[in-house]
Amino acid sequence: MVGFQGVAEELNIAVIGGGYAGMAAAVALAEQGIPVTVFESAQQLGGRARGVMYNDTHLDNGQHLLLGCYVQTLYLIEKVGGNIEQDFLRLPLQLDLHGEFSLKAPRLPAPLHLLVALLTAQGLTWSERLNAARFMLALRRMKFRLPEDMTVTGLLAQYGQGANLRIKLWEPLCIAALNTPIHKASAQVLLNVLRDALNQSRAHSDMLLPRINFTALFPLRASDYVELKGGHVRLACGARTLHPLDDGIEITTAQGTERFSHAICAVSPRVAGRLLRPIAELAETVAQIDSLEHQPIYTLYLQYPAHITLPHGMLGLHQRYSQWLFDKGCIADQHGLLAAVISAEGIHQELSQDELAQKVIAELREEFGIMEQPVWYKVIAEKRATFCCAPNLQRPSQLTALPRLLLAGDYTAGDYPATLEGAVISGLKCADVVSTYYYPVIA
Numbered sequence: 079m080v081g082f083q084g085v086a087e088e089l090n091i092a093v094i095g096g097g098y099a100g101m102a103a104a105v106a107l108a109e110q111g112i113p114v115t116v117f118e119s120a121q122q123l124g125g126r127a128r129g130v131m132y133n134d135t136h137l138d139n140g141q142h143l144l145l146g147c148y149v150q151t152l153y154l155i156e157k158v159g160g161n162i163e164q165d166f167l168r169l170p171l172q173l174d175l176h177g178e179f180s181l182k183a184p185r186l187p188a189p190l191h192l193l194v195a196l197l198t199a200q201g202l203t204w205s206e207r208l209n210a211a212r213f214m215l216a217l218r219r220m221k222f223r224l225p226e227d228m229t230v231t232g233l234l235a236q237y238g239q240g241a242n243l244r245i246k247l248w249e250p251l252c253i254a255a256l257n258t259p260i261h262k263a264s265a266q267v268l269l270n271v272l273r274d275a276l277n278q279s280r281a282h283s284d285m286l287l288p289r290i291n292f293t294a295l296f297p298l299r300a301s302d303y304v305e306l307k308g309g310h311v312r313l314a315c316g317a318r319t320l321h322p323l324d325d326g327i328e329i330t331t332a333q334g335t336e337r338f339s340h341a342i343c344a345v346s347p348r349v350a351g352r353l354l355r356p357i358a359e360l361a362e363t364v365a366q367i368d369s370l371e372h373q374p375i376y377t378l379y380l381q382y383p384a385h386i387t388l389p390h391g392m393l394g395l396h397q398r399y400s401q402w403l404f405d406k407g408c409i410a411d412q413h414g415l416l417a418a419v420i421s422a423e424g425i426h427q428e429l430s431q432d433e434l435a436q437k438v439i440a441e442l443r444e445e446f447g448i449m450e451q452p453v454w455y456k457v458i459a460e461k462r463a464t465f466c467c468a469p470n471l472q473r474p475s476q477l478t479a480l481p482r483l484l485l486a487g488d489y490t491a492g493d494y495p496a497t498l499e500g501a502v503i504s505g506l507k508c509a510d511v512v513s514t515y516y517y518p519v520i521a
């Protein structure tokens with residue numbers, strides 16, 4: 079007979095943080111009937127991927143994009159009631175730097191779709207196209223694994239990817255994927271993303287642009303799912319201290335102290351450092367967290383009159399402040415709403431928000447002839463949007479020196495840079511550790 083043993087009835091898990099990592103863990107635990115309580119300090123779920131209301135308009139704290147290879151995130155969104163084809167505008171892999179460069183994957187099986195896309199890219203010479211295709215084939219032969227990590231700049235130099243290829247193709251790709259400038263970025267982590275996005279099925283390289291806000295997309299639905307399964311989600315209820323015991327862990331919030339069998343700490347690295355610092359056994363983990371550097375992402379939303387559109391739902395600009403532009407009218411029926419995204423550190427940080435907005439408005443005028451002024455604009459500057467994804471980074475494990483305390487979050491150990499998928503995978507790993515430990519299957 080196959081059955082379960084263990085101490086399921088004694089399990090009672092606290093998840094601290096209701097971002098994508100925490101809610102992924104909570105869903106996976108609730109699904110197995112394991113009692114779970116989510117503590118979220120904010121009034122709403124979602125963390126760094128949350129919906130924001132401004133001037134009666136639904137925005138996100140940053141324009142996010144998913145890739146088809148984010149299989150765990152997409153799976154979980156559907157599990158809690160989402161519908162990927164309705165919730166997203168799905169585009170085949172395409173990179174378009176307005177008037178300068180254009181690459182579009184045809185409907186061919188992978189990796190042929192990518193090779194044809196590289197060999198037909200506009201804005202490169204024939205030898206540059208061949209060079210890029212040879213580089214991809216070499217990476218494929220190496221199974222996207224480097225003997226030693228290095229910067230992306232180093233890798234591109236090693237494979238003879240000249241300035242034009244670097245500026246038009248690899249640099250925008252690296253900044254979009256890792257939110258880290260190429261001279262600081264880990265080549266191995268970039269290859270991990272390329273391996274999963276470009277080297278699997280063609281659908282894995284698709285780009286998915288959300289039609290609904292990021293709180294509604296997953297965390298809110300996940301909260302309903304968790305509560306339906308008997309769990310609890312408490313908003314505006316941040317953990318102030320964690321106190322490990324021999325047989326559990328105490329969590330103190332403004333409402334008092336409660337005892338749990340385990341805690342999954344799924345907050346940002348800065349908050350994790352603060353919560354874990356008083357716990358002597360976790361000094362090594364805290365040192366790893368402290369050593370992480372961060373990179374910003376600025377998103378500028380501009381509400382123009384409804385008839386204003388861009389040539390595509392998403393396109394880039396070459397050597398401009400606006401790296402990527404999104405036409406929310408085309409993506410989510412929010413007509414006239416444009417979003418300009420500026421990832422990673424750069425000279426834009428020296429400008430005030432109004433100065434930055436004026437630069438972007440001027441770029442929209444010069445590139446697309448948009449002469450009208452926006453009705454309003456809103457700059458959202460996330461100064462610590464992601465960790466800086468440097469080579470050979472020692473990221474803290476989900477397991478800590480205390481078996482009853484686990485760590486989830488996009489910054490914890492994993493193949494991926496700071497992404498929704500990285501966050502979700504870390505949450506699932508924590509849920510897996512807790513559940514498999516207590517539910518050994520016996521024959």
Ligand SMILES: Cc1cc2nc3c(=O)[nH]c(=O)nc-3n(C[C@H](O)[C@H](O)[C@H](O)COP(=O)(O)OP(=O)(O)OC[C@H]3O[C@@H](n4cnc5c(N)ncnc54)[C@H](O)[C@@H]3O)c2cc1C
Nearest residue numbers: 095097098099119125126140142143316317487488497498
């Ligand atoms: C502007 C921007 C654009 C981005 N674009 C993309 C993109 O296009 N694609 C992509 O894949 N990724 C993108 N990312 C990265 C992605 O958003 C993050 O990797 C992901 O959201 C991190 O999730 P998390 O759960 O690890 O952490 P967080 O989202 O930081 O969640 C932590 C949660 O803990 C809560 N909290 C804090 N303190 C406490 C406390 N004391 N007690 C209880 N709760 C607490 C917070 O309020 C928050 O809800 C972007 C990030 C930003 C900022």
